Amino acid sequence: MFKFKPQLLLILVVPFLIMILPLLVKLTDRVRRVTTAPQNYQKHLNITYLEVNNISLKLDIYAPKNKNEPVSTLIYFHGGGWISGTKDATLSSILPYIKKGWGVVTVQYRLGNVSLAPAAVKDSLCAVKWVINNGDEYGFDVNKIVLSGESAGGHLALITGMLPASSDLDHQCPDNKKIKVAAIVNWYGIADVVDVLQGENQQDYAVEWLGNQSDRLNIAQKISPINYVRDDLPPILTIHGDADTLVPYSHAVQLHQALEKAQVPNELMTITDGGHGGFGNKEMTAIYETIDHFLGSHLHQK
Numbered sequence: 654m655f656k657f658k659p660q661l662l663l664i665l666v667v668p669f670l671i672m673i674l675p676l677l678v679k680l681t682d683r684v685r686r687v688t689t690a691p692q693n694y695q696k697h698l699n700i701t702y703l704e705v706n707n708i709s710l711k712l713d714i715y716a717p718k719n720k721n722e723p724v725s726t727l728i729y730f731h732g733g734g735w736i737s738g739t740k741d742a743t744l745s746s747i748l749p750y751i752k753k754g755w756g757v758v759t760v761q762y763r764l765g766n767v768s769l770a771p772a773a774v775k776d777s778l779c780a781v782k783w784v785i786n787n788g789d790e791y792g793f794d795v796n797k798i799v800l801s802g803e804s805a806g807g808h809l810a811l812i813t814g815m816l817p818a819s820s821d822l823d824h825q826c827p828d829n830k831k832i833k834v835a836a837i838v839n840w841y842g843i844a845d846v847v848d849v850l851q852g853e854n855q856q857d858y859a860v861e862w863l864g865n866q867s868d869r870l871n872i873a874q875k876i877s878p879i880n881y882v883r884d885d886l887p888p889i890l891t892i893h894g895d896a897d898t899l900v901p902y903s904h905a906v907q908l909h910q911a912l913e914k915a916q917v918p919n920e921l922m923t924i925t926d927g928g929h930g931g932f933g934n935k936e937m938t939a940i941y942e943t944i945d946h947f948l949g950s951h952l953h954q955k
Contacts, residue, residue, distance in 0.1 A: 693718055694751060697791070702783040703776060705825055708763065710776055712783070713740055715747070715757040716791040723794035725835075725952060726756035728784055730813075732804030732840075732930075734858025734899075735773050736765040746803065749941050756793045758784055762809070765862040770846075770869075771822060771876045773862075777809045778816070779826040786828060797952050799836045803930060804900060805858075807842020811878035811908075814887055822875075836951050838944055839891045841929060844904040846873040854901045879904075882911040888918040888951040892940055894927020920947055 697714040704710075717724060727750045731738040740759040747757045762776035781800070788795040800810040814837045816822065823829070843849055849859040850873045863869040874880060889912060893905035902923075909921040922943050924936055932940065 695791075702760075703779045703825070703827075705763075705776070706768070708767070710763070710780070711740070711761045712780055713759045714791055715751055716793070717751075717754050717756065720754070720792050723789075723792055723797075724754060724756045725797040725799065725948075726758065726784070726788065726793040726795075727799050727801055728758045728760065728781055728810075730760050730762070730777060730800075730802030730806035730809040732802065732806045733764070734856070735770065735805045735808075735862040736858055738764075738805075746801075749944075756788075756791060765864070769864040769866060770862050770872055773805075773809060774812055774876050775822050775825055777813045778823040778832065781813055781832050781834070782823070782826050782828060782830055785830060785832065796835065798834045799838060799948060799952075800834050801838040801840065802842065803840035804842060807839040807900075808844070808846070808878065809842075810837050811839050811842050811844065811889070812876055812881070814889075815878050815881040817881065817883075834887050836887050836948055837889045838948070839889060839905075839908075841893045841897055841900050841905070842878075842891075843900050844877065844879045844908040846877045848901070848904070854903070856899065858899075879908055879911060882908070882915050882917070884915045884917060886912070886915070886917045888947070890920050890922065890944065890947045892922045892924065892943075894924040894929065894932070896926050897929045899929040918951060 694715045694717055697716065699711040700714060701709045702712050727747060729743050729747050731740055731743050740761045743759045747759065750757050760777060760780045762780070763772040784793065784798065785795050800814045802810040813832065814834045818831050846859065847870065848854050849856040850863055850869065863873060866872065891905045891908060893902055895902045905921055909919060912919040922940065924932055927936065
């Protein structure tokens with residue numbers, strides 16, 4: 654009969670604890686930084702920016718305290734293939750901007766299980782217009798608004814900042830003020846919705862988001878950023894891993910080439926062997942250095 658030996662448990666457990674201890678320390682430090690860094694900020698959570706179909710859509714606002722001048726402001730859209738994710742899951746992505754003293758807004762939008770495409774695009778347009786209209790109240794410089802997001806959120810940042818004033822996707826917004834932003838930081842966002850809907854790079858999340866609407870192909874074309882490249886766009890920085898299997902790297906390349914042809918200030922930062930996010934510390938350090946340089950060189954002109 655087997656007799657339990659405490660010594661055996663120690664032999665098995667101690668090496669495991671030694672192995673994971675550094676990871677636990679890093680995780681604890683990350684959680685501590687994410688939850689404590691915004692304490693120098695006024696946090697305005699779950700502010701309603703739009704009522705649509707009996708749904709109250711919310712945004713969170715992080716406004717720095719005791720600022721004598723209006724601050725540059727980031728509006729961030731979460732990822733999740735337009736069918737999952739929340740605005741509350743973006744704190745680690747917005748923390749670098751909070752540390753710089755920026756204003757930050759994170760946005761809730763309708764997911765595919767609530768409303769099919771293009772609802773998320775319509776909501777995002779209204780969120781940006783709300784910030785433009787109300788930014789002064791929070792000390793935001795509405796002439797220095799930067800849109801950003803990852804994956805599906807990158808797509809929403811792109812399409813919201815690139816749609817022309819003639820677009821009819823903003824009819825549900827309370828006002829008709831024109832959207833003009835200072836820059837877009839696109840983290841591996843979808844540039845060609847048609848491609849991920851029914852092209853050679855078809856993805857389940859896109860099929861689910863567009864659903865069985867009879868005009869889904871027309872909608873996909875209408876909300877594809879690649880179709881709105883022109884010379885009056887804001888500067889656009891794209892970060893994309895060349896081994897991404899969820900949002901093809903080819904989207905980043907095609908967008909970059911089209912922007913270059915239209916002479917739009919832009920940059921493509923390729924993460925060699927990088928997948929769909931999850932980049933290492935070395936890559937993230939280089940990415941944020943690139944972001945700082947890109948925004949610094951373009952926002953100072955505003």
